[in-house]
Amino acid sequence: MDLKLKGRIALVTGSTSGIGAAIAQTLLEEGATVLVNGRDESRTAEAAEKLKAYGDAHAAAGDVSTAEGAQQVVEAARRVGEVDILVNNAGVFTPKPFFEITDDDWETMFKVNVMSGVRMSRLLAPGMKDRGWGRVVFIASESALNIPVEMVHYGMTKTAQLSVARGLAKTLSGTGVTVNSVLPGPTWSEGVEQFVREMAESEGISEQQMKEEFVPRNRPGSLIERFAEPAEVASLVAYVCSERASATTGAALRVDGGIVDTIA
Incomplete structure (x- = not known):
């Protein structure tokens, strides 16, 4: 199936390895130009160079968990062109018993996993709205629904992502910009x-x-x-980013291996 991504520019945060790198590769294989992001400039450049084997990849280094870093990434992206697709993938997890999670732990987890997507969406979605087409995807987790007892603070941030994504989808109603969450399971x-x-x-x-x-x-x-393998998650993300998914918005889409025991 042709996902009709040729000519589109995508930015995938946290894409130097793991699920993010797999998403970047899949979008490149579908013909999109992809901006690869990571905090470390040299590692980001190295990852982008490797991904050039699959298509038109560019480095956009910066720490999206900070306002300054997010702006830096957007400026790097705009040197390539206007971003049509934003995949908010940057995130961290740290197993820790609830009573040992400090205030700093809670705040750091929230800044990286939630505020990075909020900032990047605030910076890039208005342009998508003005152009009448865009895709914003939050990479959440089945932990948003099945809160893991070994890292409650992580589960909290993933639940928050679902709320942000749903609210942003409603904000962009009727504009041609879709906003969805994808919920991987253990990957x-x-x-x-x-x-x-x-x-x-x-x-x-x-x-x-x-x-x-x-x-x-x-x-x-x-x-x-x-x-699951990262490529299995990336396949769903690529579809959600595509022209084919134009009627899918405000959704929380699971690629969790069936862990969440509900039918809706």
């Missing part, structure tokens, strides 16, 4: 790999064994009974 990214490696070491088993056991043991509601 085999670099951060998750490190987390699983540490769990394996603490239990004295191999990383591969822990990888195979983690989802059935810790997320028993999963219907696929495994980690």
Whole structure:
């Protein structure tokens, strides 16, 4: 299926690795020009260079969890052109028992996971509205609905993203700009790999064994009974960013392996 992304310019925050890099690659393969973002300038440039194997990729370094960094990224993007597609993927997670989560932990998680998307949307969505076409996607998580007891502060930010996305979709009603959330389940990214490696070491088993056991043991509601691959998440995101998804807006779309046990 042709997603009709040729000629579109996309910015994917937090796209030097993991799900973000997979989204960037998939959009490039569909013909979009993609701005790759990360906090570190050299790492962002390196990631963009690698992604050039798949299409027209450019680096747009900056820390989108700060107002200054978000503005820096937008300025870099506009040197390439007007952004048609914004994927708010930048995020962090840190397992920590509730009573050990400090005020700084709560604030940092909120700044990175929520305020980055708020700022980037505020900077870029008005231009999409003026041009009569645009796509804004928030990469949330099934943890927005299934709050993980091992990182309540993370779950809180993912729930907040759903509220922001729904509210922004209503704000942009009838403009040709859609706003949606995508909710991945456990996905085999670099951060998750490190987390699983540490769990394996603490239990004295191999990383591969822990990888195979983690989802059935810790997320028993999963219907696929495994980690998803970043490319599987990216496929849904690419569709949501496309011309084909013009009637989908204000939605929370799950690519969670069936973990969320509801039919709506």
